[in-house]
Amino acid sequence: MSETVKDKIIIDEKVSTKGTVDYVEGAEYSERLSNHSSDFSQWYTDEQILHFMKKLGYENRTLYDIPEDVAYILKKMPELTLEDSFEILKDSIIYYKDDENIPHDQYEEWKRLVYLDSKEGTDDYDSFDVRAFASAIKFHSPYQEVRAVVDPEDDPTIPVETFRAYFLAIIWSIIGSGFNEFFSHRVVSISLDTPIIQMFLYICGKAWAKTVPCWTITIRGRKYGINIDKPWTQKEQMFSTLLYAICQGAFYTHYNILTQKLFYHSAFSFGYQFLLSLSVQFIGFGFAGILRKFVVYPARALWPTVMPTIAINKALLGKEKHESGMSRYKFFFLAFFIMFIYNWFPTYIINILNTFNWMTWIKPNNINLANITGGVTGLGINPISSFDWNVISFNSPLVYPFWSYLTQYLGCILAALIVIAVYYSNYMSCQYLPIFTNSLYTNTGDSFEVSEILDSDNKLDVKKYQSYSPPYYSAGNLVTYGAFICAYPLMITWSFIVHSKLLFNAFKDWALNLWALRKLKSWVTMFKSNYRILDDYDDPHSNAMKNYKEVPDWWYFAILIASLVVGIAVVEHYPTNTPVWGLFVSLGFNFVFLIPTTILQATTGYSFGLNLLIEMVMGYALPGNPIAIMILKAFGYNIDGQADNYVSNLKIAHYCKIPPMALFRGQCIIVLIQIFVNLGVLNWQISNIKDFCTPHQNAKFTCPDAVTYYNASVVWGAIGPKRIFNYIYPIFKWCWLIGACIGIFFGVWKRWGKFYPRYFDPMLFVGGMLNMSPPYNLMYYTSGMIVSYISQYYMKRHHLNLWEKYNYVLSAGFSTGLVLSAIIIFFAVQYKDTAFNWWGNTVPYAGADGVGYPLKNITDTANGYFGYAPGHYP
Structure with missing residues (x-):
């Protein structure tokens, strides 16, 4: 055992046996360690630090590039004895059992280390790992997602509930609520989501702190002012963000x-x-x-x-220490700028990037081909279905854990197969309707008008109903409702x-x-x-x-x-x-x-x-x-x-x-x-x-x-x-x-x-079946599945340092650029219906996929309707 490790363990043993006075030694030791956080080798061996970083998934880090969360864990380690560390791991094995968000190899490592304690056979590396993992749990978080964006320490003196925070939150809530309500009823809805408002709050907050005078009044010995003599703080930014976010829930x-x-x-x-x-x-x-x-x-x-909400605030106002490469702040604005420019292409210039239903171009009028592979009115079974981030990010592939997204995606695939079975078996004559639509139909294939079956008190009039029609769903809607009903007893x-x-x-x-x-x-x-x-x-x-x-x-x-x-x-x-x-x-x-x-x-x-x-x-x-x-x-x-x-x-x-x-x-x-x-x-x-x-x-x-x-x-x-x-x-x-x-x-x-x-x-699996709800077909999930695999599986497993630093910032930057770009595109060209007509914009909507033809024609029936006869409706 190296001398530095011996000295460290001796200090820790004193902390556990001698009480308050020796705890100060541990605190001084921790302070000394924090003052040299860029060079931990004087307290731990180089091999131990690199070994622990690999255990956490940091494969390519060096001693001069220690992540912030690892540095904090190493700083706090002296506050735990080896015995306390074993107890923390034992409790964690019970508490986090069957927790899918804990990496499986990490959980198994906890179990291995606790097993060694029962055998009294820990070596230097194992002792170090026990203390390090326990410190991560005790002083930070066992989740990589949390360690990536959440600061483990807090300063209660930082201003939060200030006049400027309230004022900016109220103003942007009024603007955002009104804007979102206005565009929520549009086919392609546009919304001022929380990420873009965070950017506006940051700009306004920084400007307010620099330009507004610090006038104050005193009430009962307490000062109140329209500004404080301090910079716009990370807590004010988050407080204002949360107030805006609360009005983004469904109205x-x-x-x-x-x-x-x-x-x-x-x-x-x-x-x-x-x-x-x-x-x-x-x-x-x-x-x-x-x-x-x-x-x-x-x-x-x-x-x-x-996590993306927290990541944006950290990128805009957080302080990064001992990190190599591009800062989160610069990366956020780079991602924002790239998506702001790129979104013009799938949204307006070349729509095939949005709906890449390339297989339907082979035979545009083939209804069966459109039903299976079409992205507009079909099921969207297509391995390369979209290059539009608005479609790719529909189910948040950079946010959901990979296992969660994969489970949902498998449910989507099963739902698509069931829709095919229902439609091509002509269950309840559904072939007289389009395969995948959320509309409600009569027995003649027309849109259902409820006013035709109601009396003056808006209640069912049986005579009107018997002379009109029962309501009928498409095959896609049938499967969605069936999955919905299954989900509750499940x-x-x-x-x-x-x-x-x-x-x-x-x-x-x-x-x-x-x-x-x-x-x-x-x-x-x-x-x-x-x-x-x-x-x-x-x-x-x-x-x-x-x-x-x-x-x-x-x-x-x-x-x-x-x-x-x-x-x-x-x-x-x-x-x-x-x-x-x-x-x-x-x-x-x-x-x-x-x-x-x-x-x-x-x-x-x-x-x-x-x-x-x-x-x-x-x-x-x-x-x-x-x-x-x-x-x-x-x-x-x-x-x-x-x-x-x-x-x-x-x-x-x-x-x-x-x-x-x-x-x-x-x-x-x-x-x-x-x-x-x-x-x-x-x-x-x-x-x-x-x-x-x-x-x-x-x-x-x-x-x-x-x-x-x-x-x-x-x-x-x-x-x-x-x-x-x-x-x-x-x-x-x-x-x-x-x-x-x-x-x-x-x-x-x-x-x-x-x-x-x-x-x-199983709830996630059935939830995936519910995701296949018309008009949102597999096109909205397949491209996201690829992104989820790259981000939440490959990058998280093999390039954790990059994933931890940039993943949620990328999600936030893309979302912000997408929304702001969509707003400008709408008011600049779409609102005035300035169409850009050329092959790249018209081909996705040409033919059977764009129109949504039924497989059978209602005029081919003997009576001009399907199902029950008029006057004999159930």
């Missing part, structure tokens, strides 16, 4: 308003719109407070989708088998808290308590967050109750045909499903909604009542969607050490502002845009999402699930059983069986 009630006004021709006042939106947008807050214990504070709650059975302990504790805590409120003393305790929830967590980020006051549970609970009261008032006062008990049913479904769905998103990045489940259940309870179904669907889905949105924000704040109380106040303010802005823009569009939400609107404001929402209200609200399940599409009812059996099979196999595939999650 779900715009679907209700559009559908009721334009499709059901019902007039409702602004008061109705505001109160409904207020209740729907805020009700998710209450559940977010409950979810904190399960998907924010635990270290296993990785949330891979939040999630219940899988979660309650695999995550039984977690769910039991969650439901028990929730039930006990509610039961305790029957006593006045419990209410007093709840109001006075500081709710030191983080005392139960010992990872470095939770420990750092203990410096800030946590938001009491009763704040979230109060918002939940107030939002529910407003919701009850809306459905009671206005003619919505919606019973109050329906709201409590929506709450109940979220109580059961919200924790499993959020755990899925926190660990895999995949999000899953309850919209179809609410529709089907309430369709049975309220048959022939589409307006009520839509309102209850808005509550049921948005509780889940907004709760996940709030929770993901809380996780970013947890990683970046943003005070929870400040974030809570800011979130409430911004969401309230968002409601006014979005409703104002939406009502202006309805009143001022000609042919708004019609198929041939000049500027392409055809409202595709609202059309899907409307179609669902027709099928599950007006017609009702009873007719759908028993007569029109009886296969759907068997999907409940199929989903339950899949969940039980894989749940039992994973929990009690042997040789279960480590990276297989």
Whole structure:
């Protein structure tokens, strides 16, 4: 053993045996080490440092190029004894068991080192590895994704909740919310996503800090000013970013308003719109407070989708030390510039880069070729399908872990094969319709008009229905709905088998808290308590967050109750045909499903909604009542969607050490502002845009999402699930059983069986089948699969140093360049319909793929329709 290693271990042993005085030795040692972080060889042997970097995946690093996270881990190592390190590894082996986000070879190394401890056979290298891995877990993170972008240390004195941060967040939230609402109803939607706003916030924040005078006033001994005598800080930047991000969640009630006004021709006042939106947008807050214990504070709650947001802030304002090569800051703007220029080509100049359906060019009018390989109306089975980053990044290939993306992609392939089987077996005469479209059809192949089957109260008129037609889906939509139905019983059975302990504790805590409120003393305790929830967590980020006051549970609970009261008032006062008990049913479904769905998103990045489940259940309870179904669907889905949105924000704040109380106040303010802005823009569009939400609107404001929402209200609200399940599409009812059996099979196999595939999650697989939802075919996932393999597998495994430094910055830079370029292209050339007509722009949409022909012609039938005869509809 080298002398330096002996000296280090002796110091550590003193720390563990002599108490406080000798701990100062360890602290001094750590300080000395940090002062020489560019040359650790004086404290550890060169071989040990290089050996450990290889263990973490850094194959090509030298002693003069030690990554920041490794340097920090080496700096903190003296604070742990060898015995403590073994205990940390033992606990981690249990805690991170079956965690797919922990590299398998790293987890196996932990087990090997702990096994050596039981044999008392550790050598110098093994002892070093034990302490190093334990330090990574204790003082930073075992996840490469987190170590790549999250700073492990915190300075609580850095300004966060400043006037300038609030002002910029509010201004950009108003601009962004209005812009996003305006373009969300366009066929190719454009949005000011969080990455581009981060860049604008950075520019505005730096300018504000330099130019605005530092005028202050003093209130009760505390100074308040429009500017502070400090540079724009990384925490201010993140605080403003999070406030903007919270209003980027789905403004779900715009679907209700559009559908009721334009499709059901019902007039409702602004008061109705505001109160409904207020209740729907805020009700998710209450559940977010409950979810904190399960998907924010635990270290296993990785949330891979939040990493690019943190990466941008680190690139713009973080300080890079001891790193070779191009800085993150320069790389971000390089990626931004490249994508800003390149996006003009697939978007406007040469559209074949967007839809590279090259196989259909062989025989443009061959319907079968278009159905299988087409990227416009076909299934998109094409190994090289797109060169457009807007298509390639559709499922976030630079963000999702490779195992998650691969599992979803395999589900997409299975869904495509099932669509082929359904269509070419002519199930329920679906060959009289296009193979892959989200439209709803009559039995003559025309678009379904719900107004033809409703009475004056917007309820089903059976006589009109019998003289019109049942609704029919394309084969693509049939498979999507079948997968959706499978997913719910699968999630219940899988979660309650695999995550039984977690769910039991969650439901028990929730039930006990509610039961305790029957006593006045419990209410007093709840109001006075500081709710030191983080005392139960010992990872470095939770420990750092203990410096800030946590938001009491009763704040979230109060918002939940107030939002529910407003919701009850809306459905009671206005003619919505919606019973109050329906709201409590929506709450109940979220109580059961919200924790499993959020755990899925926190660990895999995949999000899953309850919209179809609410529709089907309430369709049975309220048959022939589409307006009520839509309102209850808005509550049921948005509780889940907004709760996940709030929770993901809380996780970013947890990683970046943003005070929870400040974030809570800011979130409430911004969401309230968002409601006014979005409703104002939406009502202006309805009143001022000609042919708004019609198929041939000049500027392409055809409202595709609202059309899907409307179609669902027709099928599950007006017609009702009873007719759908028993007569029109009886296969759907068997999907409940199929989903339950899949969940039980894989749940039992994973929990009690042997040789279960480590990276297989049946929920993700079925989620991939749901991704194949018309009009989004395999074209939107195949190119992304290639990028995911390169980034999340090859680069992460063989070039970790480059991946860790640049991967999320690349994702953020490309996204920012893409959005800004799309905005300029739209206003410069597309808005005025300045078409660039040449072969490279017209060939993708020529022929059968561009039009979407059915395989069979309805005129070839004996009666001019398919299915049931008029007057005998189910």
